[in-house]
Amino acid sequence: MNKIEILKKLPYAEPFLFVDELLDIHSEGAVGKFTFKRDMNFYRGHFKEVPITPGVILTECCAQIGLVCLGIFLLGKDIDETPLQIGMSSSDMEFYIPIYPGETVRVESEKVYFRFGKLKCRVKLFNQAGELACKGVLAGMLKSERNGK
Amino acid sequence: MSEKEKRYQELKSIVANYLPDDVSAESISLQSHFINELNINSANLVDIVLDVEDAFDIMLENEDMDQMETVQDALRIVDSKIESRT
Numbered sequence: 686m687n688k689i690e691i692l693k694k695l696p697y698a699e700p701f702l703f704v705d706e707l708l709d710i711h712s713e714g715a716v717g718k719f720t721f722k723r724d725m726n727f728y729r730g731h732f733k734e735v736p737i738t739p740g741v742i743l744t745e746c747c748a749q750i751g752l753v754c755l756g757i758f759l760l761g762k763d764i765d766e767t768p769l770q771i772g773m774s775s776s777d778m779e780f781y782i783p784i785y786p787g788e789t790v791r792v793e794s795e796k797v798y799f800r801f802g803k804l805k806c807r808v809k810l811f812n813q814a815g816e817l818a819c820k821g822v823l824a825g826m827l828k829s830e831r832n833g834k
Numbered sequence: 835m836s837e838k839e840k841r842y843q844e845l846k847s848i849v850a851n852y853l854p855d856d857v858s859a860e861s862i863s864l865q866s867h868f869i870n871e872l873n874i875n876s877a878n879l880v881d882i883v884l885d886v887e888d889a890f891d892i893m894l895e896n897e898d899m900d901q902m903e904t905v906q907d908a909l910r911i912v913d914s915k916i917e918s919r920t
Binding site: 774798 | 875876877878879880881883896899
């Protein structure tokens with residue numbers, strides 16, 4: 686499955702899609718990009734006077750690129766005709782630098798394991814200047830109906 | 835303690851690591867159903883299987899996972915894997 690096909694299979698839409706482009710994907714990991722548009726709704730309230738991308742949104746961006754895109758790639762043909770079922774099962778993140786409105790971030794993930802429908806990855810998110818903004822370990826369950834139960 | 839009893843004790847100590855706060859380690863018995871009684875979710879059940887593989891130096895397959903509903907099921911799978919290894 687190529688990068689464009691993987692993006693088409695993502696079960697997200699605006700305002701909760703946090704992947705613009707996949708730069709690399711293979712059995713051990715994924716790399717992707719996303720630009721946080723200045724008019725995204727959460728900046729109105731996080732924070733009232735100082736718009737900064739919330740950590741939960743950065744975590745979600747890491748999960749969509751690092752776990753879900755990679756998971757779709759790993760499931761491969763199994764999800765061609767069956768709906769994808771996904772759920773995040775754990776997240777352990779540390780945050781170092783704020784991401785401001787308008788920044789393009791790069792997410793890199795590295796597979797720890799994918800077994801019995803559970804995908805666990807180490808993820809890193811870099812800001813527009815290429816500095817490490819957050820990193821952690823995320824895991825989720827990914828299944829298509831044919832693949833498991 | 836017999837080999838099988840040792841395996842059961844080791845399995846119990848692995849399972850105990852993944853119990854939610856409202857389930858005590860004393861409530862683990864052979865008959866305990868991982869998901870329905872011990873309130874272990876499917877993601878943590880995978881963690882238990884991976885720990886079991888490391889602890890007993892065995893490898894489980896998808897079919898084994900499908901059969902693993904209770905502690906007794908897990909123990910039976912572990913026993914058969916260990917026996918078929920030697």
